[in-house]
Amino acid sequence: MLRWPEPNDFNHDRMTLLVRLDTTAGISGWGEAIAMWPEALRATETVIRDGLLPLLAERDLADVEGCWQAMKDHCWWYGEGGIASMAISALDMALWDIKAKEAGKPLVDLFGRHHQSLPVCASLHVNQATIEDSVRDIAGHIAGGFRSTKLGLAKRGLSRAGRDPDYDVALVAALRAAIGPEAGIMVDAGNGTKWDLDTAIRTVKRLEESGIAWIEEPFLPSRVADHVALKAAISTPVAVGEREFTVAGYQRWLDTGAADVLGLDPARIEGVTGFRKAAAVIEAAGKVVNAHAWSTAVLTGASLHLSLASKTAELFELKPLPGPMQFELIDEPFWHENGLISAPNRPGHGAEPRADVLARYRAN
Template sequence: MSTIDHAAAVAYRFPTDQPEGDGTLAWNATTMVVATVTAAGTTGTGWTYAPAAAASFIDEDLAGTLAGADAMDIPALFAALNRRVRNAGRPGVAGYAISALDVALWDLKARLLGVPLTHLFGRARRRVPVYGSGGFTTYDDSATTAQLEHWVHEQRIPRVKIKIGESSGSAPERDLRRVALARRVIGDQVELYVDANGGNTAKQAIRQAQCMREHGVTWFEEPVSSDDLHGLRLVRESVEADVAAGEYGCDLSYFTRMCQARSVDCLQIDATRCGGYTGWFAASAVAAGHNLPVSAHCAPNLHLPAAAATVNLRHIEWFHDHQRIEAGMFDGAADPTGGLAEARSDAPGHGLLFREQAAEPHRVS
C-alpha cells in the first residue's frame, strides 16, 4: 500500500505576451493552479487553468480527503473527492480543483510504478495530431500573420484556429477580414478553423458561416453560446441545408462543449475542468458510444498522455496561451513540429517536471 502523505496546491499568475481576447472575454494574464500529491517519497503533479481560489479549495477542503488513502485506488479517490464537494457544487472552482488532483494522482501512480503514463494507460497511437490555436481578436494583422506563419511555415502544423465573434459579435466585418487574412497567410492546403466563443446570435452565426464559405473554414466552434441549444440547432440545420445543396466544398463541423449526439459532430473535452484523466476517459467513452470523435480543449501537454490512449481522438488544441506557460514552466514539454506531438515515454508519469524556482515570481497563493 502506498499511503498518501500530503496533498497541496499553489496558484501562479502569468502575464500574456500581449493582450488576448475572444468573442466574449479579454485578458492580460492567465492563472495556473498546480496540485501535488505525495506518497512513499514520490510526488505526482497536476494542474489546471483556473481562479486562484481552486488552490485554496484544494488545501482547505480536499487535501484531507486524500490523506491516508492508498494512492493506487484512483477510482475510489475520485468518488470520494466528488462526494466531498456535494454542497460546493461540482462545476466551477470545485471541478477545476478535482481535475488538478486527479491528474496529480495518475502521475503519482505511474511514478510509483516506475512507468510512463502512456504505458499505464496503453497507447492507441504514438503521436497525436495537433492544431495551432490562438489568433486572438485583440491581435493586429501583423501579430496574427506572425503567429500563423510560425505554426504553418516554421512548425509545419497543417491545421490552425483563430478567434472571431469580436466584442460579442459587434464587428462582423473585421471578423471576416481576419478570416480572409488567415487564409492568405496559410495557403490553400492548411485547414482553417474559427471559434466565436459564443459571441454571436444564431442569425449572426448563420450569416458568418455563409460568408466564410469562400475561405474554406472547416470548423466553426461555439458559433453561439453553448447554453443556447436552440440557437446551436438553428445554425447547424442552416449549414447542413447549405452542405446538402452543395454550397460548401466540404463538411462544416460545429463543435460545442456538450455531449448530445444529435447536436455535435465531435465532443470537445477539457481534462483540466471535467475531472482530470478520469473524467477524460469517461467523457471519451460516452462520445464513443455515440460514434463521435473527441478533441482536447487547451492544456496541450497535460492532455497528451490521455489523448494518445484514446481511440476516438481527432486532435489536441495547441493553445498558444497554455503552451507558452507549459513550455516555460515544465521540463519535458512536447514539440508539435510537423503537426504531431508525442507524450513522453522515456520517464515515469507524464514525464514533465515543474520548474518551481522559475515559477516562484508568479506565485499568487
C-alpha cells in the same frame, strides 16, 4: 497560485492553480485547476486543502478511481460543476501522475495508445490590428510546421475579429489564400462574440466558402436551441464543450445532436478520470474528442497523453508562441517535430515544474 504574462494572449496576465501531491513513499504528482480568476483560485484551494486532502489521506491512493468517486461523493452538496470539479481535477491529475510514475510508464501506457502522434494545431488569439498583420503571423506558424490553426475571436488585443462579421469573413478568406488549401482553419467564436442566430448562420455560411474545419462555441452553452438550429442550417461541424464540467454535461450535448467535436479540459472536468469517462461517451457516439489544453505545461502533458489514448482525437492544440508556462516551467517543453507531437518517454504525464519558476510566478 500562479500569475504570468501570456504572449499568446497579447501579454495579458493569466492565472491558474497547480497542486503537488506527495505520497509517504516519496513520489510526487502534479495537477492543475484552471479556475483562472483570483477569487475562484482561492476557493478551489480551500476546497482542496480543507475538504479533499483530508479525505485522500485516509484512502489507498493506488485506487485512483475510488479516490475520484470519494471526492465526488464528498462534494455532493456543492459539486457537479464549477469550483468542486476543478478541485477534483487537480488532485485526480496528480494521482494519475503518481500512479504512472510508480509503474515507471508514461501516462498514456496505462490506458493504451490509439495514436503514436497527432498533428499539431496552432491555437491562438487573433489580436493584431490589421488583417494583414494577423495573416502574416498565422501563416508563419503554418510555415513553421503546424498543420492547422484555431482562431480565437473577440480576444484582448487590437483586432476587431469577433466584433464585425464582415471582418471575420475577410480575415479567414485572406488566411486561406495565404496558406493554401491543405492546412486546417478552425474558428473559435468564444465568449466575446455576441452573435444572434441569424448572424451566426449567415456568417458561418460565408466562412464555409474558405473551407473552415469547424465553428467552435458560436453561442453561450445555455443557448442550446440556437446550437441545434445552427447545426441544421450549415454544413460545417460544430464544436462545443470547453465550459463543461461533467460526463452528464457532455451526454446532454450528445443528446441534442448539435455537436460534432467535443472539447475536454482535464483541469476542469474532474481530471484524467473525468476526461476518460467523458471521452468514452463521446467516442461511443462517433464524435470527435478534442483536448482543451490552453494553460501550463502540466495541463498540456495530461491532455497530450489523454489525446493519444482517445480513439477519435484528430489533432492536438499547442500555443504557438513560447511563453513562461510552456518553455520555462519544465526542463523539456512539449513541442512538435515536423508538425507532429508524441508523448515523451518519461514516467507520468511528463511535466515536472521547476521550483525556481514556480517561485518567480507565484501569486500568493
